[in-house]
Amino acid sequence: MILVCKSCGFLFERTARPVNCPDCGKTRIEYADIHEKITYLKRKEEGIGLPKEKQSVKPSHRRSHL
Numbered sequence: 276m277i278l279v280c281k282s283c284g285f286l287f288e289r290t291a292r293p294v295n296c297p298d299c300g301k302t303r304i305e306y307a308d309i310h311e312k313i314t315y316l317k318r319k320e321e322g323i324g325l326p327k328e329k330q331s332v333k334p335s336h337r338r339s340h341l
């Protein structure tokens with residue numbers, strides 16, 4: 276299901292309705308209406324407006340066989 280935070284407008288997808296907004300931590304979580312769902316899916320397609328996960332860049336180990 277797609278949910279929206281009525282406090283900050285954060286749109287996100289969860290299998291269960293959380294108590295707190297994952298963005299601002301407020302408790303004004305509602306089910307997204309059709310317009311909000313469209314907005315969410317558009318953002319998802321474009322890859323914007325979604326929380327960016329920290330990318331762990333692993334240092335490439337130099338292989339020294341000598």
Ligand SMILES: [Zn+2]
Pocket residue numbers: 280281282283284285296297298299300301
């Ligand atoms: Zn929020």
